[in-house]
Amino acid sequence: MSVSSHTIYRKDYRPYPFTIERVQLHFALEPQHTIVTNTMHVIAKEHNATMVLNGEDIELQAIYINGKALTSYEYSDNLLQFKPSETEFDLKIVSSCNPSANSTLMGLYVSGQSFFTQCEAEGFRRITFFPDRPDVMSEYIVTIEADKKQYPYLLSNGNLISSQDLDNGRHQAVWHDPFLKPCYLFALVAGDFDIREKTSHTRSGREVLLQIYSDKGSGDQTLWALDSLERSIQWDEKRFNLELDLDRFMIVVTHDFNMGAMENKGLNIFNAVYVLADPETATDANYMGIESVVGHEYFHNWTGNRVTCRDWFQLSLKEGLTVFRDQEFSADMAARLLPPEAALSARTVKRIEDVTHLRAAQFPEDAGPMAHPIRPDSYQEIGNFYTMTVYEKGAEVIRMQHTLLGEEGFQQGMQEYFRRHDGQAVTCDDFVNAMESVYKARHSGKDFSVFRHWYSQAGTPTVNVQLDYDTHQQTASITLTQHCDKVGVEKLQADMEKKPFHIPFHIGMLNQAGQAIPLNIEGLEDITPTLQNGVLLDLKVPSQTWVFKGIKERPILSLLRDFSAPVSVIYDYSFEELAVLCAHDSNPFARWEATQELISREILRLTQCIQEEKSLALNPIIHQVWQHNLSDPLLDAAYRTWILALPSEKVLLERLHPITPLALNKALQFVRQSLATVHRDVWISTYQHYHAQEDYQPDPISIGKRSLKNLSLNYLLSIKDPEGIALAKTQYQQAKNMTDRMGAISALLHYADKADTETINQDFYQRFENNPLVMDKWFALQATSAQSVKTIRTLMDNPLFTLRNPNRVRALLFQFCMNNTEAFHQNNGEAYTFWAEQVIALDAINPEVAARFARVMDNWQRFAEPHKTQMQKALQSIAQQTALSKNTTEIIEKALS
Ligand code: 0A1
Ligand code: ZN
Numbered sequence: 078m079s080v081s082s083h084t085i086y087r088k089d090y091r092p093y094p095f096t097i098e099r100v101q102l103h104f105a106l107e108p109q110h111t112i113v114t115n116t117m118h119v120i121a122k123e124h125n126a127t128m129v130l131n132g133e134d135i136e137l138q139a140i141y142i143n144g145k146a147l148t149s150y151e152y153s154d155n156l157l158q159f160k161p162s163e164t165e166f167d168l169k170i171v172s173s174c175n176p177s178a179n180s181t182l183m184g185l186y187v188s189g190q191s192f193f194t195q196c197e198a199e200g201f202r203r204i205t206f207f208p209d210r211p212d213v214m215s216e217y218i219v220t221i222e223a224d225k226k227q228y229p230y231l232l233s234n235g236n237l238i239s240s241q242d243l244d245n246g247r248h249q250a251v252w253h254d255p256f257l258k259p260c261y262l263f264a265l266v267a268g269d270f271d272i273r274e275k276t277s278h279t280r281s282g283r284e285v286l287l288q289i290y291s292d293k294g295s296g297d298q299t300l301w302a303l304d305s306l307e308r309s310i311q312w313d314e315k316r317f318n319l320e321l322d323l324d325r326f327m328i329v330v331t332h333d334f335n336m337g338a339m340e341n342k343g344l345n346i347f348n349a350v351y352v353l354a355d356p357e358t359a360t361d362a363n364y365m366g367i368e369s370v371v372g373h374e375y376f377h378n379w380t381g382n383r384v385t386c387r388d389w390f391q392l393s394l395k396e397g398l399t400v401f402r403d404q405e406f407s408a409d410m411a412a413r414l415l416p417p418e419a420a421l422s423a424r425t426v427k428r429i430e431d432v433t434h435l436r437a438a439q440f441p442e443d444a445g446p447m448a449h450p451i452r453p454d455s456y457q458e459i460g461n462f463y464t465m466t467v468y469e470k471g472a473e474v475i476r477m478q479h480t481l482l483g484e485e486g487f488q489q490g491m492q493e494y495f496r497r498h499d500g501q502a503v504t505c506d507d508f509v510n511a512m513e514s515v516y517k518a519r520h521s522g523k524d525f526s527v528f529r530h531w532y533s534q535a536g537t538p539t540v541n542v543q544l545d546y547d548t549h550q551q552t553a554s555i556t557l558t559q560h561c562d563k564v565g566v567e568k569l570q571a572d573m574e575k576k577p578f579h580i581p582f583h584i585g586m587l588n589q590a591g592q593a594i595p596l597n598i599e600g601l602e603d604i605t606p607t608l609q610n611g612v613l614l615d616l617k618v619p620s621q622t623w624v625f626k627g628i629k630e631r632p633i634l635s636l637l638r639d640f641s642a643p644v645s646v647i648y649d650y651s652f653e654e655l656a657v658l659c660a661h662d663s664n665p666f667a668r669w670e671a672t673q674e675l676i677s678r679e680i681l682r683l684t685q686c687i688q689e690e691k692s693l694a695l696n697p698i699i700h701q702v703w704q705h706n707l708s709d710p711l712l713d714a715a716y717r718t719w720i721l722a723l724p725s726e727k728v729l730l731e732r733l734h735p736i737t738p739l740a741l742n743k744a745l746q747f748v749r750q751s752l753a754t755v756h757r758d759v760w761i762s763t764y765q766h767y768h769a770q771e772d773y774q775p776d777p778i779s780i781g782k783r784s785l786k787n788l789s790l791n792y793l794l795s796i797k798d799p800e801g802i803a804l805a806k807t808q809y810q811q812a813k814n815m816t817d818r819m820g821a822i823s824a825l826l827h828y829a830d831k832a833d834t835e836t837i838n839q840d841f842y843q844r845f846e847n848n849p850l851v852m853d854k855w856f857a858l859q860a861t862s863a864q865s866v867k868t869i870r871t872l873m874d875n876p877l878f879t880l881r882n883p884n885r886v887r888a889l890l891f892q893f894c895m896n897n898t899e900a901f902h903q904n905n906g907e908a909y910t911f912w913a914e915q916v917i918a919l920d921a922i923n924p925e926v927a928a929r930f931a932r933v934m935d936n937w938q939r940f941a942e943p944h945k946t947q948m949q950k951a952l953q954s955i956a957q958q959t960a961l962s963k964n965t966t967e968i969i970e971k972a973l974s
Pocket of ligand 2: 373377395396399
């Protein structure tokens with residue numbers, strides 16, 4: 078590997094020795110040669126300090142201090158350094174760049190016919206020379222000058238101050254952002270767009286202009302996003318007491334984007350997939366994704382922009398908190414207008430989705446070579462730390478604080494956080510301090526000192542549960558014992574000893590008939606009552622026992638209700654106990670969890686049987702549970718879908734030691750087919766009951782019906798049931814919305830014979846050839862149903878495929894390598910070689926995306942042979958490359974260490 082690894086440590090943080098009060102930027106936009114003139118008003122905070130500015134992939138033209146050319150500076154290794162002789166001065170730097178050649182999609186780049194910027198985390202240095210770090214906050218005045226015909230819209234952050242025509246068909250616009258901001262929140266857009274807009278009023282009565290800019294011809298697909306934005310604004314006012322501080326809030330759509338979206342102050346830039354939707358082209362999941370990402374970026378306006386991060390080690394300060402806020406927003410939107418029972422069920426479905434996502438993607442990260450605390454202590458490339466841990470586990474850590482404080486206490490903590498830090502760049506500790514101040518006041522001085530370990534230690538703790546029931550005394554003693562192995566870089570620190578975590582552990586008890594047992598907590602320490610006859614045990618030490626009195630029979634334990642902490646639970650359930658929970662637990666999350674645990678144990682047992690070439694048979698208890706839940710009239714469709722679905726393959730893989738992907742895949746297929754065969758008629762009637770030809774509405778009830786119908790179809794097609802296949806074909810042909818169309822084609826492509834699918838597959842392609850977002854779906858369908866690498870290579874030759882578009886790369890390459898176990902893990906190892914080839918090719922174009930793709934092999938050491946050795950070879954072939962990016966180098970180095 079070419080780049081020598083350079084690690085940055087959190088402990089090395091030093092404040093920047095200068096204040097940059099004001100930044101005046103002038104852009105003369107040309108796709109191949111853009112000139113940027115940057116005039117900064119600088120004040121020295123320290124005597125005699127050296128001014129260090131970052132700059133990458135840009136050409137330095139000239140530097141002036143107070144109008145005089147500066148000649149004594151050093152410029153090497155992307156750093157521009159000099160010692161100013163004055164303590165307050167204007168620093169002007171002229172530089173140029175080539176946006177059309179910028180395939181990294183960081184800094185200023187061209188996508189389609191338009192200009193876009195992406196500055197988080199360290200993209201501003203690709204635009205101009207600047208201290209590219211989040212604790213340098215300035216006021217920005219931006220002048221954009223470009224050809225008027227090609228770029229009629231010129232946008233930047235804040236308010237439009239003026240616009241005017243210039244000579245030679247050019248024009249310019251001047252923008253002013255009155256709020257101090259770090260440079261990672263800077264944005265510029267220039268191009269021609271459709272606009273959808275709306276004026277709205279904030280709670281205090283201020284009028285705000287909400288706008289969505291999207292490519293020409295797509296303006297009729299932005300209604301849902303604009304409505305989602307308005308709902309986000311209203312929700313943040315109501316639930317968090319936070320009001321929009323701008324007169325104008327813009328969202329701009331681009332098709333070339335490394336991530337989901339970006340919260341630039343007043344000018345959010347979005348990946349098209351999180352804005353554009355209409356019933357014919359977007360699925361229910363797309364609609365929900367749009368609502369949540371629009372919410373997420375909007376909520377950043379307070380949690381991220383008004384209060385930002387001191388340094389990038391604090392990324393979870395804004396991301397964990399904002400993910401928690403978007404999760405709550407989505408849950409509140411799903412539960413809105415529903416009666417209490419249905420609302421609880423809708424909120425639970427959202428929780429199940431989030432927890433499944435965490436277990437499928439964050440748990441493996443926390444057990445692999447990239448494991449890091451939600452506040453990392455070191456990194457080589459910050460772009461690699463926009464992780465599931467920082468985002469999703471970060472959100473769980475915020476959620477635990479919410480659980481410990483309650484809604485009212487948590488909101489009090491939020492107000493205190495803003496009171497202390499509005500307008501500042503702060504740390505995760507500052508946030509916890511604000512929350513802790515409320516906790517102490519409410520819990521007689523108890524503090525968050527143990528809780529803070531969630532920020533400093535990586536790994537998923539396990540909680541071992543032991544129940545001792547005393548028939549005589551009628552007591553149930555519950556002992557919780559926590560443990561967490563050292564993971565990732567922790568392993569290299571010999572003197573590091575893991576400290577206990579503060580784990581809020583929500584439990585309930587059921588009797589053998591499935592009724593809730595009321596829990597008497599008199600005299601018990603570290604315990605709080607919760608809903609549904611449950612209690613919250615506050616585990617802060619390695620092991621603790623709680624003794625419950627008046628328990629008349631041996632209880633069945635309902636554990637970690639609502640996933641009250643990001644841990645794994647170990648408890649020796651009998652199948653019969655799990656079956657009672659599956660049918661009766663009054664906590665709907667725990668009831669779902671029991672179904673998953675029950676069937677997971679069975680799938681893992683069958684995986685073992687496959688390894689040992691033993692015959693397979695499904696435990697009849699599973700059939701009883703599925704039969705009960707298929708017909709329980711009290712369950713709504715969305716929840717029922719989750720309770721009847723099989724566990725995620727990724728979650729199951731985590732439980733195998735070593736990982737045998739093909740055997741697991743076979744076991745899953747066997748279980749799916751058994752459940753399909755035995756309950757075949759009920760699946761058919763369920764399908765018929767929920768299949769409706771109503772007008773499309775993306776509300777939770779309709780979404781639930783479509784998901785249960787499509788689940789039924791999947792079961793039926795897994796056994797190639799002729800009636801099922803006919804239903805799927807008809808559903809495809811008559812589909813009036815993309816959820817129905819995708820549900821049908823996906824089941825057909827994954828399970829039916831080619832003869833049954835070819836026409837439909839072609840029809841889909843021809844119908845949507847001109848819609849890039851739908852073609853991403855088509856590529857993803859091919860990727861996950863392909864039988865071999867050869868098919869993927871052929872698809873790469875399709876004129877619509879390009880390595881330059883991240884969405885297309887994610888659709889074909891990521892999907893194949895991450896979601897097609899059967900073909901990717903074929904015993905010949907061919908797909909691993911293919912993966913390595915593509916990582917290398919992609920790295921030369923877009924290091925951020927390449928490094929993400931490189932993480933496919935993170936957990937290679939845990940695989941069984943022959944996979945393990947083949948994966949290692951593939952990794953080594955990448956490591957041998959001479960011109961690898963810093964991003965990919967870090968991932969490969971860590972994987973091989
Ligand atoms: N802050 C954004 C995520 C984001 C990060 C990096 C990006 O470019 C490489 C783009 C977006 C969010 O949390 O939504
Ligand atoms: Zn975010």
